Every structure is written in C-alpha cells, then in structure tokens.
C-alpha cells in the first residue's frame with residue numbers, strides 16, 4: 001500500500017491510492033467560542049440540499065453538544081474505542097495507528113456501522129452538561145463547578161485522504177482536483193454503504209429511497225462562483241470562514257485560512273489521529289476540559305487555547321476575526337492596517353472593509369429636527 005504525507009500527524013501514513021494533492025483545497029474554519037447552536041447552518045443546508053424523499057434524517061451539516069451529543073449516536077466514542085491507544089511524541093508526531101493502518105486484513109478501513117436508530121436523534125444531548133444525570137439546578141450546589149459543554153458544528157471534512165473514497169468498491173467517490181471537494185457519483189453508486197461504514201465522522205449517509213449514499217457536496221456550485229457555502233454564509237454567530245488551505249510549506253500569511261491554521265496555529269483539525277487529514281478546522285473552546293480537548297484536537301490544543309486568550313493583543317488576528325461573516329464571497333486575501341480590516345476576492349478586488357473597533361457615536365438627547373427624544377445605550 002502506498003505511503004502518503006499527512007502534515008497533521010507529522011509523518012507519512014498508509015493509503016490505498018497514491019497521494020495527489022488538489023490544485024487547492026476547500027476548507028472551513030469554525031470559532032467554537034462563538035457558536036450558539038442556533039442550528040441555522042443545519043437548516044440552511046437542509047432546505048438547500050436534503051429536503052427530498054429518503055433524506056428525512058439526513059443532516060449534512062449538524063451541530064452537536066459535546067461531550068454528550070452525537071449524530072449518529074456516539075459516533076466518535078465508538079471509533080476511538082476501536083482504534084485503541086492514540087499516543088503523540090513530544091515533537092507532535094503521531095505514534096499510534098490510523099484507521100487505515102489499523103484495518104483488519106479483509107478490510108480497507110477500521111470502521112463501525114451505525115444502526116438505523118442511531119441516526120434518529122440528531123439533537124440528543126443538546127445543552128446537556130451532565131449526560132442526563134443531573135437534577136435540575138444541581139450544578140448550582142457547589143460553585144465554582146466543573147460542568148461544561150460546547151457546541152460542535154460539523155460538515156463533511158473533504159478529507160485529503162478520504163476513508164469513504166478508500167472503502168468504495170465501485171470507485172464511485174472522487175476528490176475534485178481543482179478544489180479538493182469529495183463527491184459521490186450517483187450514477188456509479190450502488191448503495192453498498194461501505195462509505196457510510198468507513199467514514200469515521202459519519203458524514204456519508206444512506207438514502208433508502210434512491211438506494212444510494214449521499215453526502216455534503218461542499219456547496220460546489222456556489223464555490224465555483226466565488227461564494228462561500230450555505231452553512232457558512234447563513235451562520236448567525238459569524239463563527240465560520242470558508243476558503244482554501246495550503247500545505248504548511250507553501251502557506252500564505254495573508255490567506256485567512258492559512259493565517260488561522262498555519263501562521264497563528266489557532267485552528268486545529270478534529271480527531272487528526274484518525275489519519276484522513278480532514279479539512280475542517282476548529283478554534284477550540286477556551287472553557288472546556290483540557291484532556292477532552294486534547295483527545296479531540298491533539299496535543300497542540302493547549303497552545304491554541306492560550307493564544308486565543310491573548311488575541312486582544314494581536315491586531316491582525318483580531319482584524320481577521322472581524323471580517324468573518326461579513327461577506328458571502330470567498331476571501332482570498334486580507335489586510336489589517338490602521339485599525340481597518342479589508343478582504344479581497346480571487347481577482348484581488350476589495351469585497352469587504354470593516355473597522356476593527358467601532359467608533360462610539362453619541363447622539364444628541366433631543367433631536368431638534370424631528371422633535372424626538374432618544375436614549376443612548378452604553
């Protein structure tokens with residue numbers, strides 16, 4: 001089996017096909033400190049792409065409350081338990097096995113298959129900080145308390161080394177060379193469900209009506225027009241930015257995604273130890289249990305949390321965060337100068353200009369022209 005380079009793990013990993021990085025790679029960064037679990041992203045995707053027959057329980061984008069929520073049920077717990085020990089060296093190299101390296105001889109990917117009922121409770125555990133075991137108000141008994149949760153929005157990660165693609169016996173799944181989006185060719189798919197079993201993130205889903213598997217398409221029709229995906233542009237919390245991520249050696253500090261992932265190392269892939277080089281990246285929550293965060297985001301998470309807490313001293317990073325959610329268009333380059341953050345499109349034309357700090361404006365208490373009395377809220 002070929003070896004391919006996985007920079008998340010700082011080593012080569014086994015993969016059934018030769019590694020060919022796309023010309024550019026679709027990616028989303030999420031700031032988990034800002035998500036409010038309003039599920040607007042979930043519904044934006046659902047009403048756009050999965051309102052048809054057989055798609056009733058299909059949520060290509062979902063938001064789950066961690067650690068108690070999961071769609072499908074306990075998807076991460078179950079694959080992590082199967083994988084066994086997941087150790088990291090001090091230099092950041094992953095010492096354990098990936099899903100492909102740990103696969104039994106007759107399989108291509110170490111996997112588990114959710115049952116039908118596992119897909120029936122997309123909101124299970126929402127807003128739960130005690131696994132359903134806390135009586136109402138019990139968390140107030142001994143403040144300060146150690147109860148915590150955070151919201152985790154998820155789409156397909158359009159992995160660099162997709163498990164779904166590796167497992168498909170029909171070669172119906174392909175990764176687009178122009179943008180790295182992973183798609184299922186519906187005319188080739190026979191609904192064997194190997195991708196549903198193999199994807200550890202459980203982002204390939206079976207449609208019993210069409211008898212094929214379906215998954216997030218990265219909103220490629222929008223991306224081809226320079227527009228960010230539906231789940232990104234409709235995000236109420238403005239926690240998401242979609243763009244293109246470069247491998248570390250050619251990262252550009254003025255590319256928003258490269259800046260957050262490579263330059264500042266604020267955003268990290270989730271469950272990188274599974275070995276697929278997933279291309280959704282998370283700025284971790286600063287209030288959650290450090291050990292849990294390390295399991296989810298790897299050992300670099302502690303530095304990322306510390307850096308996030310110091311962001312108020314970093315005008316460039318603070319400026320970029322002000323641009324997130326301010327435009328439908330994909331921001332290819334950004335600048336922050338003299339307190340103004342500016343975003344540019346692929347043609348390097350300005351598409352967005354935002355002050356990093358709003359100038360306070362105090363209105364006269366009595367408007368002479370309109371004869372109106374107004375209050376100034378601080």
Ligand code: SF4
Nearest residue numbers: 156157159163164199
């Ligand atoms: S997240 Fe799952 S469905 Fe998406 S590309 Fe990766 S392995 Fe495939």
Ligand code: SF4
Nearest residue numbers: 045061216219229231
């Ligand atoms: S990128 Fe598009 S298809 Fe994928 S989850 Fe978001 S809205 Fe749905």
Ligand code: SF4
Nearest residue numbers: 035038039041235237
């Ligand atoms: S729309 Fe944004 S803030 Fe709301 S749940 Fe989705 S990711 Fe979170």
